[in-house]
Amino acid sequence: MKTSLKSKIGIAFVILGFISPVFGLIVPLFGFNTTITASLVTFFLVGGPEIFLLIGGILAGKEGVQLVKGKVKKLFGLPEEDYPAGSTQYRIGVVCILLWLFLVIFPGYIPHIFEMPLVRDNLFYLSIGTDLLLILGVFVFGGHQMITKISEIIRWQPWKLGSNRS
Known part of the structure; x- marks a missing residue:
């Protein structure tokens, strides 16, 4: 290209x-x-x-x-062209993304978690690990379906109201 x-x-x-x-x-x-x-x-x-x-x-x-x-x-x-992800592969991608989201958001609600020696001493590696989870979930396991769904979430579309009133 x-x-x-x-x-x-x-x-x-x-x-x-x-x-x-x-x-x-x-x-x-x-x-x-x-x-x-x-x-x-x-x-x-x-x-x-x-x-x-x-x-x-x-x-x-x-x-x-x-x-x-x-x-x-x-x-x-992986092949550079768009490829479909299998059902199991896609589910692993979703689990990776949800785990990433949990690991990024949840620790902020736990008092003093960043003061714990295990977390404090390995924070850099934990950060890299969580970022790799997101990359693996979207690009490696999710395939073209995951990227398409994420782009659909981000893209603005006009709202269509249904006329199914009784």
Whole structure:
């Protein structure tokens, strides 16, 4: 698939959004004064990723999403074209997504969970694990059906009122 320069730039911004927190960890090594260091670290950890992802998504568009989807599928050894997921495969994808949702939302309601040594010491790995659950659920197990259903949820459609009044 031939991609446009605009999509490639958009994908570069998306990648920059994902790796910009690493830059936040490197900034203190440059020896800037405290104000500049704090500002740059805050930007790279809090505001920068969102800005880069937004710009990247706008520039990449549908073509960029298709390109990234193909690369992710290739990474997992799946065919790049749309493929149907079997019933069991689809259900595993739904379980992965629901487990991800549970692990992302539920800990916020448990007081002091992030102070527990097991969670505190492994928070980075737990975060990566939950993100992998979502990726596996949508792209690997869910197949084209899952991506289509998610896009239907996001896409606005006019409301059609039924006229079945008795």
